[in-house]
Ligand SMILES: [Zn+2]
């Protein structure tokens with residue numbers, strides 16, 4: 001979070017992603033309350049109020065419409081609520097069974113406004129950025145995979161040709177994997193601000209880490225086996 005992001009609904013300062021949308025605390029709470037109450041609002045205009053920090057107080061219908069347009073999802077509120085209820089129920093059951101619950105079960109919040117402990121907006125944003133970066137890099141390396149020299153099948157595994165083909169297979173996978181790690185690292189917040197030496201040290205370390213689980217799979221002896229980001233041995 002840079003601190004300069006704006007709410008997609010009203011333009012106020014955003015505090016993070018809420019219900020799938022970069023938004024401010026006000027619109028987050030508004031959307032949550034509206035969904036929980038199943039609120040029916042009325043617009044005094046024609047239902048097309050331009051939403052900003054002033055209008056958000058004036059027209060709830062248009063504010064809710066803007067929340068939906070911006071991509072806020074009711075399911076997110078409901079599933080969050082279900083989780084909260086489930087947690088409370090579990091704690092109550094524990095208490096009923098005589099297990100001294102430690103810490104004590106907090107009293108039920110009087111309004112649906114109170115929320116269970118959750119990640120800070122900065123943490124949520126960081127996670128979303130990292131997941132998006134990983135998906136993007138994964139997609140690229142998956143699209144590169146068909147270009148890799150295939151594993152030799154049907155030929156004598158000890159033949160010179162088969163050995164060369166295996167070597168090419170691993171080398172090309174290694175290149176894709178290293179490229180993926182570098183692409184990903186560049187998108188990790190703060191990575192590009194490090195000195196070049198530190199960047200290289202980190203990349204080396206994680207490349208080796210990434211390669212290790214796969215090396216144990218290879219009995220053929222090549223040291224170039226690499227796992228493609230989370231995809232397991234290929
Ligand atoms: Zn807002």
Ligand SMILES: [Zn+2]
Pocket residue numbers: 043044045046047048049059060061062
């Ligand atoms: Zn309106």
